[in-house]
Amino acid sequence: xxxxxxxxxxxxxxxxxxxxxxxxxxxxxxxxxxxxxxxxxxxxxxxxxxxxxxxxxxxxxxxxxxxxxxxxxxxxxxxxxxxxxxxxxxxxxxxxxxxxxxxxxxxxxxxxxxxxxxxxxxxxxxxxxxxxxxxxxxxxxxxxxxxxxxxxxxxxxxxxxxxxxxxxxxxxxxxxxxxxxxxxxxxxxxxxxxxxxxxxxxxxxxxxxxxxxxxxxxxxxxxxxxxxxxxxxxxxxxxxxxxxxxxxxxxxxxxxxxxxxxxxxxxxxxxxxxxxxxxxxxxxxxxxxxxxxxxxx
Amino acid sequence: xxxxxxxxxxxxxxxxxxxxxxxxxxxxxxxxxxxxxxxxxxxxxxxxxxxxxxxxxxxxxxxxxxxxxxxxxxxxxxxxxxxxxxxxxxxxxxxxxxxxxxxxxxxxxxxxxxxxxxxxxxxxxxxxxxxxxxxxxxxxxxxxxxxxxxxxxxxxxxxxxxxxxxxxxxxxxxxxxxxxxxxxxxxxxxxxxxxxxxxxxxxxxxxxxxxxxxxxxxxxxxxxxxxxxxxxxxxxxxxxxxxxxxxxxxxxxxxxxxxxxxxxxxxxxxxxxxxxxxxx
Numbered sequence: 001x002x003x004x005x006x007x008x009x010x011x012x013x014x015x016x017x018x019x020x021x022x023x024x025x026x027x028x029x030x031x032x033x034x035x036x037x038x039x040x041x042x043x044x045x046x047x048x049x050x051x052x053x054x055x056x057x058x059x060x061x062x063x064x065x066x067x068x069x070x071x072x073x074x075x076x077x078x079x080x081x082x083x084x085x086x087x088x089x090x091x092x093x094x095x096x097x098x099x100x101x102x103x104x105x106x107x108x109x110x111x112x113x114x115x116x117x118x119x120x121x122x123x124x125x126x127x128x129x130x131x132x133x134x135x136x137x138x139x140x141x142x143x144x145x146x147x148x149x150x151x152x153x154x155x156x157x158x159x160x161x162x163x164x165x166x167x168x169x170x171x172x173x174x175x176x177x178x179x180x181x182x183x184x185x186x187x188x189x190x191x192x193x194x195x196x197x198x199x200x201x202x203x204x205x206x207x208x209x210x211x212x213x214x215x216x217x218x219x220x221x222x223x224x225x226x227x228x229x230x231x232x233x234x235x236x237x238x239x240x241x242x243x244x245x246x247x248x249x250x251x252x253x254x255x256x257x258x259x260x261x262x263x264x265x266x267x268x269x270x271x272x273x274x275x276x277x278x279x280x281x282x283x284x285x286x287x288x289x290x291x292x293x294x295x296x297x
Numbered sequence: 298x299x300x301x302x303x304x305x306x307x308x309x310x311x312x313x314x315x316x317x318x319x320x321x322x323x324x325x326x327x328x329x330x331x332x333x334x335x336x337x338x339x340x341x342x343x344x345x346x347x348x349x350x351x352x353x354x355x356x357x358x359x360x361x362x363x364x365x366x367x368x369x370x371x372x373x374x375x376x377x378x379x380x381x382x383x384x385x386x387x388x389x390x391x392x393x394x395x396x397x398x399x400x401x402x403x404x405x406x407x408x409x410x411x412x413x414x415x416x417x418x419x420x421x422x423x424x425x426x427x428x429x430x431x432x433x434x435x436x437x438x439x440x441x442x443x444x445x446x447x448x449x450x451x452x453x454x455x456x457x458x459x460x461x462x463x464x465x466x467x468x469x470x471x472x473x474x475x476x477x478x479x480x481x482x483x484x485x486x487x488x489x490x491x492x493x494x495x496x497x498x499x500x501x502x503x504x505x506x507x508x509x510x511x512x513x514x515x516x517x518x519x520x521x522x523x524x525x526x527x528x529x530x531x532x533x534x535x536x537x538x539x540x541x542x543x544x545x546x547x548x549x550x551x552x553x554x555x556x557x558x559x560x561x562x563x564x565x566x567x568x569x570x571x572x573x574x575x576x577x
Binding site: 019126 | 400
């Protein structure tokens with residue numbers, strides 16, 4: 001009996017430092033964020049804040065002008081558009097890469113991996129200055145060469161949304177292509193051979209053989225990508241919402257919206273309420289897709 | 298015969314398509330590369346090409362001799378090294394413990410860690426700030442190191458625990474039969490076997506610290522305390538128009554180590570990212 005107690009104690013001691021760090025940097029800040037969300041803490045009430053109950057939640061969820069609901073809507077739209085294009089494009093490209101006699105396959109794959117390999121923030125800044133910048137960006141240089149009028153690409157909501165989507169796809173497609181490629185290669189080629197003998201067309205083969213076979217393989221990666229797209233911050237923030245360098249677009253994902261309320265307008269209580277709402281949304285998603293439960297054997 | 302020519306044409310078209318696609322994909326990088334080598338600030342020249350006009354290394358010389366950038370570089374190295382060391386020191390034992398030992402609360406902790414990890418780090422930044430400020434850790438390197446280690450701790454724990462799970466317990470038991478102590482089992486048998494996973498985890502932590510800019514700019518004031526990522530971010534935010542070629546050169550220099558690491562262990566990266574469902 002005593003030995004058992006000692007073994008448990010050793011386990012706690014050995015994993016203690018790691019769990020302590022996690023408690024300090026991950027767990028406690030979440031609890032503290034929840035506490036702040038119940039107060040009116042802001043730049044004017046840094047120390048003398050008071051508890052105001054659920055007012056911040058009320059403002060976020062039921063006052064449409066507050067901007068949270070429209071940011072949430074934009075984020076859902078953003079996630080849907082990005083995932084749809086990403087899945088279709090990655091599937092088509094991966095299929096093309098798997099055409100039998102394509103000899104330079106390896107070279108293409110390596111080159112297409114570059115956007116994934118680059119540090120994300122560097123790529124986004126290169127896109128911002130190298131491509132979209134209104135003075136020396138490539139797009140405007142090409143517009144000039146074609147005799148068209150130059151544009152400020154990131155200044156309106158719609159064009160900022162399109163530009164962000166392009167950059168996000170550029171960043172995210174390599175990972176998805178890789179996953180699809182791996183999944184496609186795992187399909188037994190004898191299925192196709194017999195399907196061709198039966199006279200099935202490409203569409204039929206795709207629908208009845210390819211898609212059902214790759215679905216379970218790509219599912220975890222797709223779910224993870226939905227999460228990262230929903231949580232996207234860097235692309236939108238760096239392209240359009242940088243502090244002191246706003247481009248004029250009001251396109252926000254919920255994360256840039258929460259960030260703006262915390263660090264630009266310094267409305268800490270309200271921003272914390274939004275953070276907690278986002279967290280609850282994530283937890284609901286996670287429960288829906290059984291993340292975490294499944295991973296533990 | 299006809300079928301064969303059709304096939305060949307199709308293949309040629311496919312090759313052309315992929316060559317074009319690769320080129321289009323690489324345009325932002327190629328353009329930055331070209332600008333970084335060009336002497337004239339390309340915003341002045343109207344005709345555009347991917348081959349630099351006045352080939353020069355001046356921008357790179359400026360990157361490597363500019364005092365700021367070298368300070369940032371040193372800061373990044375220091376932070377990254379400290380974070381990786383502390384991360385491994387706390388995560389390896391914990392991961393091994395969670396993989397091999399059974400104790401009350403184990404399952405609960407493992408499950409909750411994944412859920413809590415879905416809370417985006419950016420959203421807790423303000424709470425972390427208010428938490429560390431009274432401790433005097435804001436605007437202090439130690440503060441950033443603690444934040445980075447804590448942020449990556451869940452990933453490190455899960456990633457290495459997953460790998461330890463795949464190492465058969467029989468090997469350890471056999472060693473124990475031969476009279477090895479617990480410590481010997483871990484240092485002589487388990488650690489050598491777990492090396493790939495430890496290396497990948499260390500690299501992921503390294504890359505995270507190398508690329509992190511938002512905590513670094515929020516928690517540190519004064520450019521002399523910036524990391525490379527924070528410095529690069531500040532460089533483009535303030536004096537962009539004048540220093541675009543230097544910025545391009547700095548971007549290439551900063552990306553190079555990450556690119557090398559990525560392509561050296563591409564296989565491990567993908568499995569390390571997808572297994573366990575935790576993305577770093």
